[in-house]
Amino acid sequence: MMGQRILRVEDDRFLRGEGLYVENQEVPGALHATFVRSPVAHARIAGIDTSGVASVPGAQVFTAADVELGAFPPPPIPGINDKMVRPFLASDVVRFVGDIVAVVLTEDRAAGADAAELVLVDYDPLPAVVDPEAGLAGDVLLYPELGTNVCASHPLEAPDRALFESCDVVVSGRLVSQRLAACPLEARGCVAELGEDGRMTLWLSTQTPHLDRHVLGLFLGLGDEGVRVVAPDVGGGFGAKGLSVETVIVPWLARKTGRPVRWTESRSENMVAMQHGRAAVLEFTLGGSRDGEVQAYRLRVVQDAGAYPGLGAILPGFTALMSSGVYAIPKIESDTVSVVTNTTPTGPFRGAGRPEAAQAIERAMDLFAAELGLDPAEVRRRNLYPPDAFPLTTASGAGYDSGDYGRALDLALETAGYEALREEQRRRRESGDTRALGIGVSVYVEITNGLVEPELGDVEITPEGEAVLRTGSFSHGQGHETTFAMIVADRLGLPVEAVRVIKGDTDEVSQGTGTYGSKSTQIGGAAARQAAEVVVERARVLASEQLEASADDIVLDAERGGFHVVGSPTPVLAWKELAAAAAAEGRLAELRAAEIFKADAPTFPFGAHVAAVEVDTETGEVELRRLVAVDDAGTIVNPLIAEGQVHGGVAAGVGQALFEEFAYDEEGNPLAASFLGYAFASAAELPSWDVVGMETPTPLNALGAKGIGESGTIGSTPAVQSAVVDALAPFGVRHVEMPANGERVWRALQAARA
Numbered sequence: 001m002m003g004q005r006i007l008r009v010e011d012d013r014f015l016r017g018e019g020l021y022v023e024n025q026e027v028p029g030a031l032h033a034t035f036v037r038s039p040v041a042h043a044r045i046a047g048i049d050t051s052g053v054a055s056v057p058g059a060q061v062f063t064a065a066d067v068e069l070g071a072f073p074p075p076p077i078p079g080i081n082d083k084m085v086r087p088f089l090a091s092d093v094v095r096f097v098g099d100i101v102a103v104v105l106t107e108d109r110a111a112g113a114d115a116a117e118l119v120l121v122d123y124d125p126l127p128a129v130v131d132p133e134a135g136l137a138g139d140v141l142l143y144p145e146l147g148t149n150v151c152a153s154h155p156l157e158a159p160d161r162a163l164f165e166s167c168d169v170v171v172s173g174r175l176v177s178q179r180l181a182a183c184p185l186e187a188r189g190c191v192a193e194l195g196e197d198g199r200m201t202l203w204l205s206t207q208t209p210h211l212d213r214h215v216l217g218l219f220l221g222l223g224d225e226g227v228r229v230v231a232p233d234v235g236g237g238f239g240a241k242g243l244s245v246e247t248v249i250v251p252w253l254a255r256k257t258g259r260p261v262r263w264t265e266s267r268s269e270n271m272v273a274m275q276h277g278r279a280a281v282l283e284f285t286l287g288g289s290r291d292g293e294v295q296a297y298r299l300r301v302v303q304d305a306g307a308y309p310g311l312g313a314i315l316p317g318f319t320a321l322m323s324s325g326v327y328a329i330p331k332i333e334s335d336t337v338s339v340v341t342n343t344t345p346t347g348p349f350r351g352a353g354r355p356e357a358a359q360a361i362e363r364a365m366d367l368f369a370a371e372l373g374l375d376p377a378e379v380r381r382r383n384l385y386p387p388d389a390f391p392l393t394t395a396s397g398a399g400y401d402s403g404d405y406g407r408a409l410d411l412a413l414e415t416a417g418y419e420a421l422r423e424e425q426r427r428r429r430e431s432g433d434t435r436a437l438g439i440g441v442s443v444y445v446e447i448t449n450g451l452v453e454p455e456l457g458d459v460e461i462t463p464e465g466e467a468v469l470r471t472g473s474f475s476h477g478q479g480h481e482t483t484f485a486m487i488v489a490d491r492l493g494l495p496v497e498a499v500r501v502i503k504g505d506t507d508e509v510s511q512g513t514g515t516y517g518s519k520s521t522q523i524g525g526a527a528a529r530q531a532a533e534v535v536v537e538r539a540r541v542l543a544s545e546q547l548e549a550s551a552d553d554i555v556l557d558a559e560r561g562g563f564h565v566v567g568s569p570t571p572v573l574a575w576k577e578l579a580a581a582a583a584a585e586g587r588l589a590e591l592r593a594a595e596i597f598k599a600d601a602p603t604f605p606f607g608a609h610v611a612a613v614e615v616d617t618e619t620g621e622v623e624l625r626r627l628v629a630v631d632d633a634g635t636i637v638n639p640l641i642a643e644g645q646v647h648g649g650v651a652a653g654v655g656q657a658l659f660e661e662f663a664y665d666e667e668g669n670p671l672a673a674s675f676l677g678y679a680f681a682s683a684a685e686l687p688s689w690d691v692v693g694m695e696t697p698t699p700l701n702a703l704g705a706k707g708i709g710e711s712g713t714i715g716s717t718p719a720v721q722s723a724v725v726d727a728l729a730p731f732g733v734r735h736v737e738m739p740a741n742g743e744r745v746w747r748a749l750q751a752a753r754a
């Protein structure tokens, strides 16, 4: 069962259009919530006139003065400035385009749009700051009373002035890991209904149902018991979905009005109001010997937290932790600072802090190789941690579990035909071809299950002898209904169709941490496996009574899906018969086990990517010709699904390298807030990738699995950016910011030619 390329069982209903999303959840009598959002980035609210709303039949309007929810505090994480709280509705100041000033309730959605337009807000504009480095300077303050825009920082206590003293060669650079919109195809939404028993049910498009239940219980004063969160099918989250100010206000309104309330945002609303990702400025210095040995590295991260500090403010911690990458660098220093600006708040987006680390160190390695006049793949190879170095702790403090970085690099170079590509590049350069070939290499490592959380697996045998798994992990596109069923089926000796996976309903699943940081398989999957094993142990006891033998002599024959006495393969007591017998005796509950699995440490997936781009040196047009991705996430449960994860992840990573940027003008107006202007890549812009698997198990869980959900996003971006710069190297170009699109490349060429 394990390692089989089984098709995703959930795809049958998705492909037939039978998925059930929040929007499909019918709740009779529900009112529609529409948020009135600020069209200016920074302003004092001089007045709000809501009187016009009365002209829309049945419409109700609420402003800050009406909503008794207090404020949405930053996450309770040490080091974050907890005085920079976000009011649920702005009362005196708005701090970004999209900040909420009022909410209207109407009988239908169209009336909501009309009513929202009738809320007249008088804004006194204030100067805006949209760039984190300008935010750091502090000329414009978002919270003047605090005297600073810094919302979190980890400064270098005692910088080593001699860090690069013994180095022959020192290179430095600066790179902007630009702001991105997560763009789930299903935007956010929820439906809230207060039951007659006083319990609140919230159908929510989220990645973390149990965490959301807890937080909502706190805000509404209902406790965990008073709230049920149901996450039905979710059309992508990419790290950015969870409980938000909107989805706390909606249930509050349901309680206030005594009517169910629903909200589904539009694409444009999603683009400005859902947390953005990345948005960091990275400055690096790297030094080493003339023969290419890296000796020291320094990284500084200036993170844009957006208008209200959320998880984005603390992500540079992961960037600093992972700053060493795959390289054995003896001395590393880093410092990070997060700053508020008049922009959409930032948070995790696929990779969350680790792409930034890979982007910085890989750019530094390229510059180092160029300075030495050595091949960038060769310089990388000279500095990789060797396979016998694991487990190890890097100079930046990360404890890597297992790896074989050299093999990943070799596989990627071989698959790409690296030597032949370089040869083609030489020929083209010599012949003065105006379509320049660029080749980029990246070797990366990332961290999954970074917070080392416990997870639940709860396995139950049904009266029919099939199995139900209740998992605390959540699948918003990753295919857990298939892979988690495989893990349980493998242990029980049942076909995968005989295992049903239940997730996302806090009344059905007793606890859970949800899904982020690509941790689900290694903790939720491991817990499911453990629970299935306990069920087998309990089943052996029941089977021993049926087969009149000692439990110690009962074995499970996984091939045949039943139990027999050791040494005598017949008779076999199938799960179906065992379950029927247990049910007849009222002992079916004995065939259920809930287990919690908690690993001792995070795991560190890794890989190597090679990209080949063609750049038209007359127009600047960039075409990605080929991308080879070698990704190693330990033992793979289902290679088909893991490869699918890599395909999607690489698309996001290439999107950052070549296409996407959520940009603002100087006054904080978004330059694009729809797919018309935001260059979200589609299949039409992308070639098919060469995805190559590799498996180096982790010792940290019984599956040997690490996470694969974010790998493609982390490894691909630096390879593609590097390929673009490589194409332009003969012109003396040393760097092109991302997205390295036609315009940027053309400008870089113009500047170089000038």
Ligand code: MCN
Pocket: 235, 236, 237, 238, 239, 240, 349, 350, 351, 476, 477, 478, 479, 480, 483, 484, 515, 516, 517, 518, 519, 520, 521, 522, 525, 633, 634, 635, 636, 637, 638, 639, 641, 642, 645, 648, 705, 706, 707, 708, 709, 710
């Ligand atoms: N898998 C496997 N063998 C492994 C590891 C994983 O077969 N060694 C399989 C898993 O069983 C699962 C899938 O690959 O079906 C991803 O598993 P895992 O790497 O454990 O990651 P999670 O399930 O925890 O997913 C989270 C991760 C994150 S953090 C983001 S963001 C993300 C992502 O995965 N967002 C996604 N993948 C996404 N895919 C889709 N379609 N939509 C999103 O929003």
